[in-house]
Amino acid sequence: MKKSVILAALLFSGMLIAQETKPELEAVGNTVKATYYYENGKVQQEGFFKDGKLDGVWVSYDEKGNKKAVGEYTNGVKTGKWIFFNEDSLKEVAYVDSKVSSVKSLQKNALANRN
Numbered sequence: 001m002k003k004s005v006i007l008a009a010l011l012f013s014g015m016l017i018a019q020e021t022k023p024e025l026e027a028v029g030n031t032v033k034a035t036y037y038y039e040n041g042k043v044q045q046e047g048f049f050k051d052g053k054l055d056g057v058w059v060s061y062d063e064k065g066n067k068k069a070v071g072e073y074t075n076g077v078k079t080g081k082w083i084f085f086n087e088d089s090l091k092e093v094a095y096v097d098s099k100v101s102s103v104k105s106l107q108k109n110a111l112a113n114r115n
């Protein structure tokens with residue numbers, strides 16, 4: 001189970017590299033908001049860069065527009081708790097210095113109760 005979550009996290013990170021559609025970039029204060037798209041026009045992921053590094057919250061979507069992952073970067077490093085969405089489950093992955101420190105399975109209604 002931990003291996004599949006790590007693989008999903010790597011794929012999420014790697015999607016920034018394997019883009020065929022040009023991203024939309026917008027200056028927001030001292031950051032740049034980046035939005036990447038699938039060939040079908042749907043948003044693939046969106047988040048911010050600061051000083052050329054991933055920074056802040058990033059959200060990844062599937063080709064139908066459903067959330068796949070939500071996580072945060074600090075100065076290019078994965079930090080805090082990331083949520084990975086599957087059809088029937090959620091995984092909470094905690095990162096310290098871009099390394100997985102824990103993986104927890106959640107029920108879908110548990111995330112709604114946390115907000």
